[in-house]
Amino acid sequence: MRTKIKNNVSWVGYLDWELETFHGADYSIHNGSSQNAYLIEEGKTVLIDTVWTPHRFGFVENLASEIDLKKIDFIVANHGECDHSGSLTALLDRIPGTPVYCTALGAKSLEGQYGKRGWNLNVVKTGDSIDIGNGKKLVFVEMRMLHWPDSMATYMTGDNILFSNDAFGQHYAVGELFNDKANQCLLRLEAMKYFTNILNPFAPILAKKLDEIAAMNLPIDIIAPSHGAIWRDDPMQIVRLYAEWANAYRENQVTVAYDTMWEGTTQIAHAIADEIRRQSPETVVKVFNIAKSDKNDVMTEVFKSKAIAVGSPTVSNSILSSVAGWLEFLKQLKFKQKKAAAFGCYGWSGESVKQLQKLLGEAGFSVVEESIRPQWKATQDDLAAVPAMVKSLLA
Numbered sequence: 001m002r003t004k005i006k007n008n009v010s011w012v013g014y015l016d017w018e019l020e021t022f023h024g025a026d027y028s029i030h031n032g033s034s035q036n037a038y039l040i041e042e043g044k045t046v047l048i049d050t051v052w053t054p055h056r057f058g059f060v061e062n063l064a065s066e067i068d069l070k071k072i073d074f075i076v077a078n079h080g081e082c083d084h085s086g087s088l089t090a091l092l093d094r095i096p097g098t099p100v101y102c103t104a105l106g107a108k109s110l111e112g113q114y115g116k117r118g119w120n121l122n123v124v125k126t127g128d129s130i131d132i133g134n135g136k137k138l139v140f141v142e143m144r145m146l147h148w149p150d151s152m153a154t155y156m157t158g159d160n161i162l163f164s165n166d167a168f169g170q171h172y173a174v175g176e177l178f179n180d181k182a183n184q185c186l187l188r189l190e191a192m193k194y195f196t197n198i199l200n201p202f203a204p205i206l207a208k209k210l211d212e213i214a215a216m217n218l219p220i221d222i223i224a225p226s227h228g229a230i231w232r233d234d235p236m237q238i239v240r241l242y243a244e245w246a247n248a249y250r251e252n253q254v255t256v257a258y259d260t261m262w263e264g265t266t267q268i269a270h271a272i273a274d275e276i277r278r279q280s281p282e283t284v285v286k287v288f289n290i291a292k293s294d295k296n297d298v299m300t301e302v303f304k305s306k307a308i309a310v311g312s313p314t315v316s317n318s319i320l321s322s323v324a325g326w327l328e329f330l331k332q333l334k335f336k337q338k339k340a341a342a343f344g345c346y347g348w349s350g351e352s353v354k355q356l357q358k359l360l361g362e363a364g365f366s367v368v369e370e371s372i373r374p375q376w377k378a379t380q381d382d383l384a385a386v387p388a389m390v391k392s393l394l395a
């Protein structure tokens with residue numbers, strides 16, 4: 001099965017309705033996903049990317065039912081990660097010697113993952129192009145660190161399609177394939193979740209790359225990413241959103257995230273949330289128990305927030321392991337220009353707040369001085385410190 005994208009360009013990917021997690025179990029999937037591969041049939045027949053390894057045989061069979069595989073003049077591997085390169089083994093077994101175009105690091109990645117199989121790998125760099133007939137060309141643009149060192153995008157002149165690979169994608173299965181057919185709220189949410197959890201660490205690089213692409217003055221009619229909806233209705237909307245998101249994005253929101261042993265820290269979390277509502281009714285407040293919440297969804301809320309408050313009781317002179325793991329992930333995502341506060345009750349030694357403040361600082365947050373650190377259960381006196389802490393967070 002194929003779906004026409006524009007003129008002689010078709011989608012030949014895999015709609016992964018049943019996918020529940022991605023990157024192992026590190027990224028939650030709530031609305032399916034897709035691995036998008038594209039077939040161009042101009043003077044030359046070109047395949048842009050493939051699909052994930054478990055679907056490789058179905059992918060090749062599907063492709064063979066649409067065209068004579070021997071007609072494929074070359075393959076573009078925009079990115080070596082196996083959700084896009086994983087079918088190359090099965091495909092190149094059928095059409096050995098077919099040229100594969102990729103970046104220098106893409107070649108390393110492919111050989112590293114699949115071994116030296118004598119594939120006809122051809123290295124390209126930004127600005128290189130290949131004539132595909134009918135007056136059209138494919139132009140390559142390296143997308144280093146967006147999100148892997150080997151990542152690349154491919155631009156098709158004439159039809160003005162940017163095959164952007166992971167950039168501008170979403171883990172969201174849209175049966176009709178196009179952004180104008182998708183649920184718009186879900187599309188924005190999934191695009192933001194993808195940006196937060198996969199691209200935000202590279203936001204400064206992304207901002208520069210967006211400028212570089214803009215300077216190339218390429219007319220773009222369609223942005224065809226390797227996951228999720230294809231942007232054909234106002235495709236630049238996702239570029240504008242990325243420019244906004246890559247620049248220390250913040251909404252008027254505060255997120256409270258915590259874990260607890262005996263509900264003492266829960267009590268403080270809710271007192272903080274109540275106080276935020278009291279001091280700033282227009283501020284969106286969200287509260288999550290880290291141990292019971294989807295970490296990727298919570299991080300998307302953190303991405304939207306101008307400040308966070310993080311809580312853990314003291315356990316074994318430190319913090320709960322759920323919060324420690326969450327903070328490590330928080331650090332990886334390299335959020336910018338956000339404030340943070342720490343809170344947590346204790347029974348005996350009470351190190352958690354100091355530890356939280358240290359880890360929040362290491363994660364790049366501006367940690368406010370005020371904290372809430374009651375022994376045992378918080379009294380009204382302990383909670384009297386909440387307004388000052390909230391005031392600092394909102395300032």
Ligand code: FEO
Binds near residue numbers: 084148166227
């Ligand atoms: Fe969709 Fe980086 O792979």
